[in-house]
Structures are given as structure tokens and as C-alpha cells.
Amino acid sequence: MPIYEYVCQECETRYEKFVRSRTAKVELKCPTCGSPHGEKAFSAFSTRGGSSSSAGLGSVSTAPACGSFG
Numbered sequence: 726m727p728i729y730e731y732v733c734q735e736c737e738t739r740y741e742k743f744v745r746s747r748t749a750k751v752e753l754k755c756p757t758c759g760s761p762h763g764e765k766a767f768s769a770f771s772t773r774g775g776s777s778s779s780a781g782l783g784s785v786s787t788a789p790a791c792g793s794f795g
């Protein structure tokens with residue numbers, strides 16, 4: 726099940742939201758200011774087909790920079 730990341734447009738707080746369905750309406754609420762105005766954010770380290778790694782900047786130099794598959 727996907728967890729989307731949102732950025733509060735009021736105070737720019739990043740928070741994650743558990744979404745059951747892509748079409749389901751998500752009730753956003755900033756944990757800091759309580760504002761419902763959030764914009765979906767894209768993870769900086771999220772790449773297509775990439776594995777999710779947590780915490781830390783690793784030295785990734787194995788994957789080719791210009792490889793396009795499908």
C-alpha cells in the first residue's frame with residue numbers, strides 16, 4: 726500500500742500520508758499547522774524502478790546514468 730509524501734503549502738512541512746487507493750480522496754492535514762492545503766511531493770531519492778533505501782547518502786555508482794528501459 727502506497728504512502729505518499731506531501732508538503733504543506735502553509736509552512737512547508739513534509740509529512741507522509743497513507744493512501745489506500747489512488748482514486749480515494751485523501752484528507753490532508755498538516756501535523757504542524759493543521760492546514761489541509763498540501764501538495765504531493767516527490768521523494769528526492771525516488772526513481773523509477775529503484776529500490777527504496779532508507780536514510781543516508783550512499784555511494785551509488787553502479788547504475789548507468791543513461792539507461793532507458795521501456
Ligand SMILES: [Zn+2]
Pocket residue numbers: 733734735736737738755756757758759760
Ligand atoms: Zn503546515
